[in-house]
Each structure stands twice: as C-alpha cells, then as structure tokens.
Amino acid sequence: MTDISSGSLPLTTTDKVRASLAKRHRKQRILQAFGIAAISIAFLMLFILLWSQIATGYKAFMQTNITLDIFVDPAEIDVDRLPRGDFDDVLTAALLEKLPNVDVTDRAAVREASGIFSNGAQFDLRDRIVEDPSLIGQTINMRMPVSDPYDQLYKELLDRETPEELRRLNDVQIANYDQLLDAGAITSKLNTDLITNADSRFPELAGLKGALLGSFWALLVCFLVAFPLGIGAAVYLEEFAPKNKISDFIEVNINNLAAVPSVVFGLLALSVFIGWFGLPRSVPFVGGLTLALMTMPTIIIATRAALKAVPPSIREAALGVGASKQQVVFGHVVPLAMPGILTGTIIGLAQALGETAPLLLIGMNAFITSAPGTPFDSATALPTQIFIWADSPERGFVSRTSAAILVLLTFLIMMNAIAIYLRSKFERKW
C-alpha cells in the first residue's frame, strides 16, 4: 500500500481513506453476520418445527397390542342372538386367565384390569364371530390394540415415578401390565390402523382414512372446477381480452382475490353454498368448491405467466399459415404452455390441501367415524383432522396429531416434488 501513497496522489486523501477502511470493513462483516444470523434463525425454526413433529409423531406409527387366547364361551354368546352378545365378558375372562392374582369376584378390580382393552376390542371380536359363527365354542388367538394409557406406558410417555394419584394408571394396573408384558402378551407393531381406520373418540383406534378420503374428494372437486375455469379465464385475459377498463378491472379483481384471507372464503361458502343454495354441511363437495374459488386466482396467475413465456414468433407462424386466433391459441400456445400451467396448478392444489380455516366454517371438522364414499358424504379433511386432534384432551392424540402432520407434509412434499420435476423436465428456454 505504501507504494500507492508514495505516488503523485495528494497524500491526505489516501490516508483519510485508509484511516476509516478497517472500520468500514468491520461494518460490512457485521451486516453479513446479521444476515447469516437471520437465515440461521429461520432455518433453526424450520428445523425445530419439523423435528418436534417427528419426535412426537413417530411414536404414533407404532401401536401397542395385547394378544390373548380367547375362549368364545357359548354361554355368553349365542348364535341366534348375534350380533348381540356379551363380548366384553368373554374378553375379560381371557384376560383374567393371564392375571391369576386378580380376584374374579371383586368387580372393581376386574374393571380396573379390563381397562387395558381398547373400546373397540369387543367390536373387533364381534365382527369376527359374526363373520364366522362356527368360532363359537372354540378358542381363538386375537391381537388387539391396548387402550391409550397402556400404550403411553409402553412408549415410556407415562412416567412410573409420578405419584400414583397423579398417574392415569394406578400401581395395581401397572403391576397387571408388567405381568402381561412378562408373559409376552404385550407387543408393539406398525400402526396400520392410522391409515386404515376412520376417526374415533379413542386415540388408539383413531385413524386418518376419513380425512385422507375427505381431502381426496375435496381436492378432486377443487381440481375439476378450478382447472378449467382458471385456464379459461387466463387464456381469455392473456390472449383475447381487449385492453380496456373491464379487463383491467377483472385483473385487479383476480389479484385481490388471491390476497383475500381464507376465512372470508369460508364465510362466503357458509352463507352462499350452505345458506342460500341449501347444499349439505360438512361434505367434501362444498369444501372442494370453496377451495376451488381460492385456488383459481393462483392457477390464473400461473397460467398467464406460462402463456406469456411462449414467444410471439410461434403465434405469428401459425397465424401466417391461415389459422384462426383460437386455432393458434388452443392448437399451439396452450399446449406449449401446459407444463407451466400444470406446475402452477399442482402448487395451487398443494396450498388447497393445507387450507384449514374455510373448511372449519363449512363444518368439515365434525366428528365422523366412517370414511366418505362419495364427495357428498360428511367427512373431515387432513388439516381439519389435525385441528380436531390438536384440540382433543387425550394424551394419545398429541402424537397422533404430529403423525397426521407428518402425513400431510409428506403429501405436500410429494406434490411440490412433482411440480419441480415437471418444471425442470419441460422447462424450455426460447
């Protein structure tokens, strides 16, 4: 540096510049450090968010089961009275065989012990016997989910050190459990019920089938409505609309619709679709219509961008051979823009899949224990199911909520991956 200042330059200027140089570079480093810190905070939050869901959610992918040899006592279950019968007594008897120190005559003790059964166990048994009445009088081996507190105990979420009066299981119950565990009756396996069961009051039985199908029907309706409407509007506005006040107004309108809070769409749906048209509450069809109105602006904006990217030379070439404007647009421009349109549509549908508030207002947060067969059956959707479970007081629903979130995020990641793949595969540089 001395070389520079010893030149013909007036010494003072360079010296002045050099005097503050270190400080200025320090300032730059500070700004950079702040920037890195800001990004790190954002990333850290994302990490904590995902990690907390995985850490609490992964346990719900396993379910603790109890396996018992059950003697289907003809004295309790009568072929002629099916499907009625004292299935719970049969179960309890099988359980007590494994627990010899429980006094059969002490009704309270028996009730405490049989609390290990999930509420659904007797119905599982009933369904099995109704299907095959010849089982009556035989001994069958059955594996059933245990109730939530025992599941928590197995997963070590229930602390044995907690004082007894604050615990959901008392010492006797834990002793019974340990006895069963030692006897090998308690096992844990992959929780397929989470996907194949519909909702239930009891965490150990609650599954996502209803929510998954509800979301599927809603998204299907949303796609069938929003996709053609969105493309039609975008093609018209981009290719045909005269540049006048009305077109401007429509455009401003669409941009504003894209920014209207989602809960307002819920109000619209509640008052117009349900209140005025008299469509039923809680059904995926109405949910899909509502989501379609919200998704349409996204599709329109993406489609217009994709149409804009098609160079005018292609239009001119087609017009030049005598094609009509519509033949040009539908024959050449729209097919060329299709990858972009599909990408935008998938991203719009992914947003719709995660949308919750409008579905709450049209009642898709109802408690429904059967999966919807058509878009007109009452149902929940994935995000509203998450909301319901997050609101439920039972401990078992906490991990199930996180598990449902993981399922939802998996679907979103898949949809976005498809969109990214489409974009990179068909991206064209003109």
Add this chain to the structure above:
Amino acid sequence: MTTLAFAILLAACMVAYALNRRAATGIRDGGQRLHSVSGYHGLFALLMILVPVLVVILLWLVLQGTVVNTLIMSSLPDGTLDGLGAGQVDLILAEIQSIASGRVFGEPEPWKVAAAERFSGMLQTASLGLVLVTALLCLGIMVFARSKVSAEFRARQGVEKIVSGLMIFCSVVAIFTTIGIVASLAFETIKFLRLVPLTEFLFGTSWEPQIPIRADQIASTGAFGWIPVIVGTIVITIVAIVIAIPIGLLSAIYLNEFAPKTVRSVCKPVLEVLAGVPTVVYGFFAILVVAPAIRTLGAQLGIPVAPNTALAAGGVMGIMLVPFISSFADDALSAVPRALRDGALALGATRAETVMNVLFPAAIPGIVGGVLLAVSRAIGETMIVVMAAGLMANLTLNPLESVTTVTVQIVTLLIGDTSFDNPKTLAAFALGMMLFIVTLIINIFALRIVRKYREAYD
C-alpha cells in the same frame, strides 16, 4: 338417476358430434365446398348440447334439495311449526329425511311418516323429471344442430363464438366471487346491524357474544363492541411483523448481496419450504413447542406469562411471514438497476455500503409493498391464532397476556351451532366484513405500490 342424466348428456354429445360430422362429410363428398371443415360441424353440435344441458342439470341439482324441502315443510299440517326456532325446524326436516331414507328411530308421529313418504315421492319425481328434461333437451338441440349443417354454414365461427363465451364466463367467475363475498357479508352484516347498532359495534370496548337461551332472558344480547378484538389482532400482527421484518430483510440482503451462488441456491428453496408449511401445522407447533417455551422462560425470569400469550401466536406467525417478506425484498433488491450498484461500487463503496445506502433506499417502495401484503396476511391469518391465541376478548396491549383476534372470533362463533338468525352468528359475518374491508384496502394499496415500483425500473 343423476348418473343416468349425465350418461344421456354424454351419449347425446357423442351422437350429435358423429351425426353432424358425417352430414358435413357427406356434403363435401357430394362435391360441394364446405365453409368449415367437417370436424367443426361436429364440434358445433357437441357444444350446442353440452353447454346448455349441463347448466340445466347443475342448476336442477343445486335447486332440487331446497325446492323439495320447502315444499315438504309447507305441506305439513297447519300449526306444526308454529313458534319453533330455525334450529328446531331444521331438526324436524332432518328427522323426516332420515325416516325417508329408512332410518327410523323410535316411533315417529304419523304426520312425520306421511311427510317422509311425500318426501321420497317428490325426490323420485324430481329425478325422473331431471332425466326426462335432459333427454328432451338433448334431442331437441340435436335436431336443431343437425338442421344447421350446410355447405355455407360457418361452423367454425359458431364454435369459436361458444368458446369465447365460455372463456368470458370463466373470467367473470372471479368477479362473481368478489360480488358473492361482498353480497353475503353485507347481507348478514345488515341483519346484524338491525340487532346491534353500528356505533356500539365500532366503538364498544366490550366483546361478549352470547346467545340468548330464552327470548326474555336478561342481558340476552351480550356485548358486541369490536375494539378489544381489533386491538388483539393489532397486538398479534405487530408481534409477527416485528419478528418477520428484520429476519426477512436481513436474509434477503444476505442472499442477494453476500451469499455465494451455491449458498443462495440452497437457501432460497429451504425458505420456500417455510412458506409452504400449512398454517394448521404452525398452529400446532405454537401450542406444542413455542408457548410452553415462552412460559418456561417467563417463569425463570419471574414474569407472569398467560398460557396462550400473544407472543406465541405472533412469534410463530412472524416465522411464517419471513419467507414472504424475504422473497419480496429479494425481488425488490434485484430489480434495482445494475447501473446504480456499479455507480456506488466504482466510487469505492463497500458492498455493505452499496446495499444500505443505495440499493435499499431505491428498493424501499417494493419492500414496503411486500411488508403491507405481509401485514394483511397477518391480520387475515386464522389457524395459528385459533389454536394458539385466546378466546376471551381482553382489551390490553401487553403481548404477554392472552388476546383474541377477529379471525379467532369468526371461527369460534361459527363452529358448531350456526343458524342464521342469532346475533352470535351474524356477529361473525360483521367481523368478516370488517376483515374483508381492512385487508382489501391494504392489499389494493400494496399491490399498487408494488406495480408502480416495477414500472419505475422496467
């Protein structure tokens, strides 16, 4: 039966297409020159049938339920519905419907059974009518379209006119949606304002929406002053924005100016992931992780923190808005012409000085537009606050306390019982109206700033 109607429509479309196409081809083979190629003649017939008949079927399906219900209820013996509220009337209707579908609980009154029989009969008539109308319409239009086929007929122009009409309809749906929003909100809000005076709603400082259980109940109307609700919304919005702005802007500056290309290409998509997380997930994150963490921290510092403090909901909302603000700021910084950047660098400014003194001020309008859109999002954001903020209206500016928001009130007032005639339900619509107006004003303003800014540098 509905499926049958659609099947008839589909079949009619295909037959009409084939008929017209063959007719046109016949004319051409006869040696005459067609104005339009034969495919367009077919397409013309198809669209002529498809569009109107589909509209009729859909309208029929939408209106059928309402019409049948109204007819049934008005056909009930005189006096049955006297003095019943809307909820009870709905209950009777539901019972009649379930009897009609074969699910009988207990011993229903004979008039209900009779109504149920009439109900099934009407439904049958209605679906039969639908099929009949569909078939007749299809046939009629098919004959009409077939009669149009001639050498001179401008089938292509006809098709293009129909397609244009369809496209215009699609574009206008956006306007209909806006009109629908405004109309439905206004309609219920006016009903609400008949029960609660506007001044009380706008300036009242107490929000205790209650449903009167009996008409003569004392203090049955509750209190409907929205001030505590909007103040709560503002508190949470401020918390969110205070967190989102520095993090969002600094990360945008870093990514735009300092980050090596590889870092940038990794960080931007990860930030997008943050933007793609559904809000219900953020809400659960707030109650599962953030709120307990804040409470623990408060307890250690000896500060009392409410269980559902505004900090938790606002903080998580802030994180949600980070990618939003950062992408707007990134766009705005990138839009500043390279010449300005070069000018500053050539004067010997460091890159930090270039960003802070030249680029940032030049990008301010774009950034302000983005921040305003973020504010509007924060105000309208629902799930995070429904799950993590309070339910009780609490007039306070302290973010450690529990406050409620406009969106929380809308959702809680409408979840569960919703008949359209009590002030509780209507209040939700009035709040929705205010929410719509406030966000609309902010959005219009913000979009205009952003657009002006883009034009300035294009």
Add this chain to the structure above:
Amino acid sequence: MDDLRTVSKDVDANNTKISAKNVQVYYGDTHAIKDVNVEIKERTVTAFIGPSGCGKSTFLRSINRMNDTIDICRVEGDIRIDGKDIYDRDVDPVQLRARVGMVFQKPNPFPKSIYDNIAYGPKIHGLAKTKAEMDEIVEKSLRRGAIWNEVKDRLHAPGTGLSGGQQQRLCIARAIATEPDVLLMDEPCSALDPIATSQVEELIDQLRESYTVVIVTHSMQQAARVSQKTAFFHLGNLVEYGNTDDIFTNPKDPRTESYISGRIG
C-alpha cells in the same frame, strides 16, 4: 461535426500512470482480452476504440477491478498504477476505486439529491470532517464537473430530475469528488444528444489538467476530438496504440486502417 479532424495537442512526455502487461480476461470460458500490453501516460486522455464486443470496456473495468463484481470473470496478468500491482493481495478494491473513478455508459445518479450524490463518495471515505468542508468539496466537484452554475440553486433537488447531459456531468462530478487521480469513462456520451455530448467532451478536455483520463468510445470522431493517445482493440487484442494523430492519419496495422476508414465495425 468535422469528421476525423484530429485536434493537434501536445502530448507531454509524461510519466507512465498505468501499465498493463500480458493481461488476459476470461468470462467463463470466453477469452475476452488476449495478452494486452499498454502504458497509459499521466494527465493524458487515452481513448480505447474498436468495434463493439472487442473487449475495450472489459479492459477498462479491469483497471479499477470492477470485474471483481462479476462472478464468472477472471483477470490474469499484471496491471500497475504508479508501479503498484492493483491485483496484489494486499490491495483493497475499495481503496483502489476511491483513487480510480469511473463514469458509466448510462448516467446513473443515485435516487438522492444532487448534493447527496456528490457528497456520497467523500462521506463514505471520511474525506470531510465538517459540514463546511463537505459543502466545499461538493461545490468544487460540481464546478470541476462544469455543472455548478446549472444546479447551484437546487442542490437538494433529486439528481434523477436533471436532463441526460446534466446527469452525466453530475456523475463525472461525483466521480471526481473523491479526488481520484485516474478517471475511467465507459462510453460516457453514448446515451446523450449532440449538444450534451459536446459539453461533456469539453469537460473531458479540461479534466486532463488534473487527471489521467481513459475513455472508451465507439465514436472515432470523439476519440479524435478529445484524446491524445488512442488504443485500437479488435477481437480482444490490442492492435495498435499510439498518438491519436498518428493512429488516425497514419495507421500501421491494416485492421486499424480498415476500421477507421469504416470497413469493419
């Protein structure tokens, strides 16, 4: 305009200010500047001419290391100012650019007031301790930039509100406010009308008294009017370098001759 009328000016036998040896510049895989050697004299106007895309601007930008701001750009070889290698590791580009000012093709005033535009350089470099000192620097720079009389009454009006020619002179004034000893000009008149062009050219001629000026231009007439030395670039090579009079009246290389007689370019 009198075509190709070279203005005879005495070229002082000055010291070498900038010397470049074996300079190569790469843009990604493109070899943009090939082995350029040139010695630029102090207090002289040196013009770089050549057809577009010949690398003259690229070379100019490597003299104040503006190429550093482009990721894919790589400079090799040796460029010295007053004998000091400016690509040496201990040279801070920030400090270098304070000494080597630059004026761009399109006037690029900051969206700030005229005063703040001029004061920006001195402020960041800490050249003025007091408001009075700063006022003095601003006035001196604007006077040297030959725009003082036009803007002295509206120093706090935005710089972007001036006409194109005024904006460019403002940018020149901004560049000299940090007291550089070299001024690089990248086609400073290409976005200006003829009247503004002649004003800027006049200014460049005055600046010669205190600064070493290097100007890139695509107009041979301009090179002839304002410069004493001319370098002709073609396809990344420095084809010919010498006194402006000689280059225009008696080019040695056939390519130079073709260019100035209008056959290539």
